[in-house]
Amino acid sequence: MITSLKNHIQRFVNPSEKEMNHFINMVELENIKNKQFILKEGHYCNYNHFIINGCFRSFFINKKGVEKTVNFGIEDWWLTDFDSFINKTQTKLNIQATEDAIILKISKFNFDTILQNSLEINKYFRIILERVRIADQRRIQYMFNLSGEELYTTFYKYNPEFVQRIPQYMLASYLGFTPEFLSKIRAKKHS
Amino acid sequence: MITSLKNHIQRFVNPSEKEMNHFINMVELENIKNKQFILKEGHYCNYNHFIINGCFRSFFINKKGVEKTVNFGIEDWWLTDFDSFINKTQTKLNIQATEDAIILKISKFNFDTILQNSLEINKYFRIILERVRIADQRRIQYMFNLSGEELYTTFYKYNPEFVQRIPQYMLASYLGFTPEFLSKIRAKKHS
């Protein structure tokens, strides 16, 4: 269970056994049911979550009352609302399982504690954040540059298995358009 | 000159004098003229740049040949193309000064070297990346949720002085619409 986190860490950095165990002892295992929330709008995000198994989406509700999917998270991803987690502000986001899931979570207190002194764990999170930055920048560039249809086909090309894993309306929301428009795109493709 | 970087570091972390000097000795000062490029499409991004003074924009050229502004950077910001810098790939971005500027730059080699062993510098970049992540997420949420007019008024509200500092067409591009449309918004406001 915990080995999937250990493996993930060792893919990027080389902590001593002591450092690794120190970190590992700080995380809590949790089983999450499909549709269960691990963060709700208005609350404080006190945890960073590592997904061992399953899938989550984070979304907010816009002025018109429509759910907007901001991110997905699957196996081997860290998921939190950094704005709330770091700045201790009320979150505007909801994070909800889209499948039964198993996660490890670390509290803000433990997160701060380990990062106070551990070189390798600092490296680990820095490296992850560099990769997240690359992904965010790429996404912003796609959003600017591609039509709805191109966004869908590009996403499909790079994540074919994932498209099967979530309802279409969530994907539409993530890509920034309506489910009706996604239907239209797909109808065009298959004809 | 270099003290603005020292101050920035000390705002977030507390390196020993030795650690600080080690890092400081790795950066190079450079004067940049308005419109000068510090990164050009097709090249490898070998540096991370800290802006002491001045303003930069990063942009790419889309399929239609239109410049799309991805980011701005001003005083006390680190600016690079992480995708190219980390993964050693050819960049698709251009980074260009929009004013005469003074920067400090650190090579990928030196960046890797200092981060190999320095706890505090790892913390520093991790913390910066957490903040960048927060900004990126906020931007993505704005792009999803706000109309063109709202994007402009929101940007103006939080960055009134900055709006004066750059040509309107760059801001329009950054916000994801055409300069003509920005003109229209402004005409509406002032009437």
Next chain:
DNA sequence: TATATTTCTTAATCTAGATTAAGTTTTTCA
């Protein structure tokens, strides 16, 4: 200080994608 270049504006026309609404298919779970 005149001319070239860059930036900004206005207005007419066009289009990708939203909205609305109704029906269909699939999944869930009692």
Next chain:
DNA sequence: TGAAAAACTTAATCTAGATTAAGAAATATA
């Protein structure tokens, strides 16, 4: 296993913002 809920489709109409084009202001530079 059958009813209710969730997810998806289709089609008509509408709109925010793009495109095109031309002129006006502002800024840079010789």
